[in-house]
Amino acid sequence: MMYFDEALRVLLANKLRSLLTITGLIIGVGAVIAIQVLGASMAGAVNGALGALADNSFVIFPNSRQRDASKASIRLSDLAAIQQSVPGILSARPLGISSQLVRAGHVLARFSVSPEGAPPFSNLPIVYGRNLNADDVAGATNVCVLSNDAYLKLFPGGGDPTGQSLYAGSHRYVVIGVLAAPKRGFLNLQFSGAITIPWTTFVHDYVVGQNIFGAGFLVADASRIPQTEIAVQNKLRDLHGGKDLQYQTADKAKFTQGVGGIFNALTLIVGLIGAVSLLVAGIGIMNIMLVSVAERTREIGVRKAIGARGGQILWQFFIEALLLCSTGCAIGLAIGLGLGAFINDVFIIKLTGTVVPIPWLQATGIAIAFAVVVTLAFGTYPAYRASSLDPIEALRYE
């Protein structure tokens, strides 16, 4: 391909100039692609970190900074009342956590014990035994399910621990199941402790009085969580006789949206920076192409004199612009992917344990699109200028 060879020769003859010309393009494309890669891995990480929480669950707490904090406190009896009056709620349970010295065999360690319902709020898979079931909850049985961490510490010998007993303080629980290890990380919300027991058992063993820390609900329809949250808040205000009582809710969708919102703002800013730098880069490329056309006016005259058509001259300069832009975009792509992969590796994967594939294809597509658009937008006019030179004028040019 001769146009290509010639364009390559011209660009290599002015290496420094070519490189400086495409710097803006490299930065612009690199930034856009790095953010693209990060976007994909952030989204994946948020999903992974919250993956252990059921989509159709939400939790509610009284706002601790309010005048009638004690009046707002959620009571055990509220759970049944809410479940009866708010439609769409499958199950309700108290939230809580109790730190206990736990003994299994000769191993002694401090762990948190927390309540869980049936079906469970955590959707971590089971590796040994089974999850808590409705009978455990109804009967307030002395059974427990271990987190993977707790299992590894308490049963260093490994093997299936189900059927064995452990002691938390003065309480004895029979191990009925072990959960898989969660994807760990800074986004991993710990809604359950190391050792989970039926919430009824938890109330019996650790809750003094009627007040509970908060409540968790499973709903039939995850898409109706926002409305259900409001209904539950209103019901609590009703039950506690205070119109101004404040309750906070949290659910997976809300959290994902929060992180997504921050990320969208970041994308917009970087996108704008990328767009501006591409515009500047494009103008720089156009400028250099015009200089190149002017410098080679005589050459263009010669080419026309020996029979080159205008279209062939146009094509030659167009290929040159395309080569310049593609080189810039290719380097930008490499840098963007490298940077994105590095940040992904060091922060996202290390901190969250979530491995999100790098969107190579999408990034390459973006880079190609940029190369084509910038070439068309800024390379066409110089190429046209070259093609429409009058051969006699061009030959006379010094």
Add this chain to the structure above:
Amino acid sequence: MNNQNAIELRDIKKTYKNGALEVPVLHGINASVAHGEYVAIMGPSGSGKSTLMNLIGCLDRATSGTYILDGVDVSSLNDNELAEIRLKKLGFVFQGFNLLARTDAIKNVALPLFYAGIPQRKRNDAALAVLEQVGLADRAKHKPNELSGGQQQRVAIARALINDPAVLLADEPTGNLDTKTSDDILALFNKLYENGRTIIMVTHDEEVARHAKRIIRLRDGLIVSDGPSGA
């Protein structure tokens, strides 16, 4: 085709228009050049030699008159058609050689074939054959800055010949060369002439013009004499 003239100019007039200003340069040129002729165009500076050469070379169009090149009326062709004519029927040799820098001899010579859409292998073979004709086959891979002036001009002549043009046009081809090298180039032209090539050369140098077989003298846009050079 060979019973026609290579070039026929009938009442060719050229007036340059710069906005409202009209500069009449050629006032009615009538001439014909047969195939195989070797013609020098002479005349004082400003007499219209280059203007005429540009018309013959299909780089420009006459204001009026008819120009028939190798049997084709090129008077009213558009830009692309003229480019095609330049590619297929004409070969240019310039005073300043006008080779592409940083491009080796063989690529320079092959350039017209590229614009004709000939594949690379054929281009190279053909270019090498023509370089052989001008005695530079051993310099095929040399770039212009690695060649002497005379060698560069021979590369340029090879480039002009590669499409086997009906007419070889040369505007002051020895203007940038010393006497010895000029003689080499003129000897080459003579050899081409003897092999049947049609050559038209512009020069202001009587010595050079005497190598041609026929001299057309211009003055103020008109032919004042046209006859054998006596060579």
